[in-house]
Amino acid sequence: MHHALRQLLLFGWQQARCCAFAVALVAGVAASGLLPQLPVARYDLLLLYGVLLTVLALRLGWDTARDTAVIAACHLIGLLFELVKVRLGSWSYPEDAVTKIGGVPLYGGFLYSAVGSYVCRAWRLMSIDLIGYRPRAMLPLAAAVYVNFFTHHWLPDARWVLAALMLPATAGTWVEYAVGQRRYRMPLALGFTLVGFFLWVAENAATYVGAWSYPDQLDGWQPVSLMKVGAWSLLISVTFVMVAGRRRVTTTLVSRPFPQVRSDR
Template sequence: MTTLPMRRLLRLEDLDRILMDPPPAPELSGFRRFIAEFLLFGTKEARACLFAGLFFVSIFVTPRDGLLGIPRYDLLSAIALAIQIWMVWAKLETLDELKAICLFHLVGFALEVFKTSGAIQSWSYPDFAYTKVLGVPLFSGFMYAAVGSYIIQAWRLLHVRIRHHPPYWMAAMVALAIYLNFFTHHFIGDYRWYIAALAIGLYARATVIYRPFDRDRKMPMILSFILIGFFIWLAENISTFFAVWHYPNQLGAWSTVHLGKWSSWTLLVIMTFTIVASLKHIREKIHIPQ
């Protein structure tokens, strides 16, 4: 007899299958088609945000002073790790996808260590935790991994293709410049707007082809970067409001995260997308099945 956990696992797998290949409805048109595609697109986006959404909820439900003697940051690290393990176990994420997400975790954690160091102090994690390494709680890397997880999942669920993708080596150079600028702007000046202009020129002709329902739709690549960056900026405002971390201007009382951070997040999305696209390109070249 099939156990209850197994039935739940099957339902999760069935949900992904249905979302990826819903029954076509060529008879739909006009407003009814718009509503159907809008709802399916929203559902796929929510599914792609599963890791980020569950982790985000944990921020709300975790008490500021911890639980059962376990500090808050340690609880968040344990919750993030548990979500990641569950997604692989439930086959909502493949081992190859997990490897890519671990890469995002390492890249993000290295940036966190630098940004919170004594000489820089761009932001801080004021609470105590056993799982802090070099002053940074381990859960912080999962926040960057969540962005990578979203892009990987959305790519699969929405059957994403990129038309007029720029040369991969050029995209990689821009992504590297974005990442390095997060470090070097403290010493030699902030060149984000020059890099952003270069990225806009590079992706000016690039178009995202995606399938919310049974027909392909398209969007300028740059617009998708900007929109994703905006929603991350909103999530950052909520996280700082609940005191997960603080910027220097929020130590006395909470205030809105500076709008300029939207540009930082948009650039980080470009960097993350480049890593995902490059890994997929490499897989295709050596004929590794998805």
């Protein structure tokens, strides 16, 4: 029990380090809401803050140059996503800003950058290996997931079909990761689900501090629907495929030997 508790605490500390960019970003959004009235719009300040935070993350070694390139791609993909979804009324940014296009402040892309930063940092800090990963199956499926989040406004929603296809696409794929001196593994599908849940938690925190608002939150904050857990569990596959495309993967069942657990009776 002592060893299990120590490993759990170490895992929690690793996850906190992986979330450094996201936590700093949400903290900045929260702090901006406490500022007095300024001649510069809050969304414009947050764009500047996001740029400075990105540069600082690179200088401090939170993200490598290669990670920053992936994170920038996440930002651009996220902005496209925001432009379409805001136009369709899925959520809104109610405050005015100079750096606002089509109802979307340019800082909005940093919310997706934070997800990209988390995946990149987790890959490095936890020495992740992918075992049995099939990019030829995952790449078109992730693309279909991304497109469906737009097209479901006009065509039948295919997310349940895509979720069903995700199971065979990830079957036999394991995420092997390190916690201290020990290595563990979990199915990739379980990893998507866990990340989706914690992104839902983060989304509740972000909307609470005013990062953006869903229609039912305009008259007062309400918890984000639990249905978003499934949506994030699917959407994380897009970021995952982008990051995995620049990492080493293996096709064998076990990439490294697992230490034997000592049994204390």
